[in-house]
Amino acid sequence: MKIKIIKKEISDVLSKLQTIAGRKTNLAITTAVLIRATDSGINISSTDMETGFTGFYSAEVEREGAIAINAKMLFEIIKDFPNEEIYINEIDNLWIEILNQNNVEYKMAGMNPDDFPGIPDVENITYFDIKASVFKDMIEKTIFITGITEEKRPHINGVYLEKILEDGINKLRLVSTDGSRLAKVDCEYENALELSEEPGIIISKKGLSDLNKFLDTNKNIKIGYNNSNFVLKKENETVIIRLLEGNFPEYKYIIDKKEAFSITIERQKLLMMLKRMSIFTSDNFKGVIFNFDKEKLLVSSTNPDLGESKEEMIINYDFDPLEIAFNVRYFIDTLNVIKDDNVIIMLINEKSPCLVEAENNKNFLSVIMPMRI
Incomplete structure (x- = not known):
């Protein structure tokens, strides 16, 4: 195999493939990408036996062939290569050289392309x-x-x-x-x-x-x-x-909103308050307590090893007082993926799941189970 590639055309895909090729498996060959050169360009493939990738890219192919190359080393070489034009040549015994026309040259051992796992045939699928x-x-x-x-x-x-x-x-x-x-x-x-x-x-x-x-x-x-x-x-x-x-x-029974009452809260204010309340949480003390009362929400956090904190927010709440505990990280994760200005929190009682959705975009719904107080 002997090819000339353009750095910017494959550097990005090699970067994206690092998580697939870098994942631990029992096969050393899965740390490699397979490059197969044909008369029309190159195919690059990667797999960890669970996720497979294949892509076709333009290249000048002087000699067809295939080689498996360690994905991490290939990416490290190409991302900092000083020229846009890069030559990859297979030499003897599965060794390859990567070079430009001046004075940059790498020689590294490749792997047998015949050992590379096959990518599943997915031709008979409706898309x-x-x-x-x-x-x-x-x-x-x-x-x-x-x-x-x-x-x-x-x-x-x-x-x-x-x-x-x-x-x-x-x-x-x-x-x-x-x-x-x-x-x-x-x-x-x-x-x-x-x-x-x-x-x-x-x-x-x-x-x-x-x-x-x-x-x-x-x-x-x-x-x-x-x-x-x-x-x-x-x-x-x-x-x-x-x-x-x-x-x-x-799961459909748990996302039923029929029995819940709703509270609308400004998302960013609630998010920042919960981030502050999370300072004293730890692996053993993950929960914070939400106290809903007339026109207000009091959130408190207690960790006997670190300290305690509490903060109050004015909200539109006109229901019976309710005290309920949640893993604060779950609430923060949910609020981070919602983009609306306001969120709607749906509650039934201290033992039932809490449902959270955006005020306007109803396509996303989060369910958070309460913790024991």
């Missing part, structure tokens, strides 16, 4: 179009909920995707939970989504996090899935995520 910016927003409003690292349950490590019909409106929905909180976000469509009619699927959160890096455009992308994989297609790039096996818990 539909969605704006990249819309899907990016949906991902960011669900993957912020992370579970315990060693947790094996699929609904903790994954995001549930389903197509629903609600009030006569077709929607694509993503749902994420860790057992103590839940986030749901919807995207509405006028026309029926051309997705599989099968039940919803569970997509790995770390896979969606990798995929999210490629949603840096406002153009339309294509998404689809089959029984094994979720697929995103751009003009010249494809990301494939192996689905998680298992059942997602029934």
Whole structure:
């Protein structure tokens, strides 16, 4: 293989692939990217056996071939390379040289391209179009909920995707939970989504996090899935995520608003107050107490090892007094992904879940379970 590439055309994609190639697996070859040169350009592939990527890029190909190269070292070389034109040549015994026409030259060991894991065949999938910016927003409003690292349950490590019909409106929905909180976000469509009619699927959160890096455009992308994989297609790039096996818990009963009463609060003021109240929290003392009373909210935090704090806010509250405790980090995470000026907090009693949504944009809903006082 002998090619000439332009630095700016592949430096960005190599940067995005670092999380995939840098993830620990039992196969050393997964730390590499596979570069395959053809008469029309180069294909770059990467996989950690759960998330796969392939993209096509322009290059001057003098000699066709393929080589697997350590992704981290290749990126480090190319990102600081002094010239835009970079030559990559395969020499003897899977070694390669990376050089320019002047005095910069690297020689490094490659890996056997035949050992590189295959990327799944996803040709027989029905896709539909969605704006990249819309899907990016949906991902960011669900993957912020992370579970315990060693947790094996699929609904903790994954995001549930389903197509629903609600009030006569077709929607694509993503749902994420860790057992103590839940986030749901919807995207509405006028026309029926051309997705599989099968039940919803569970997509790995770390896979969606990798995929999210490629949603840096406002153009339309294509998404689809089959029984094994979720697929995103751009003009010249494809990301494939192996689905998680298992059942997602029934969640719709917990997002029911019928019995709750609502309080409208200025989002930024509440967020900053909770950040101040979080100063004395720790792994053992995560909760803060919300005391709702006539026209006011008093939030207090107590940690016998560090100290205590309290702060009062004037709000429009005309219900019975209520004292309820929450993990303050869960509230802060939720308020950070809402962009409206005001949020609506829906409560029933001190033992029931709290629902939080934006005042105007109803596509996102967060559920936070209370803590014992």
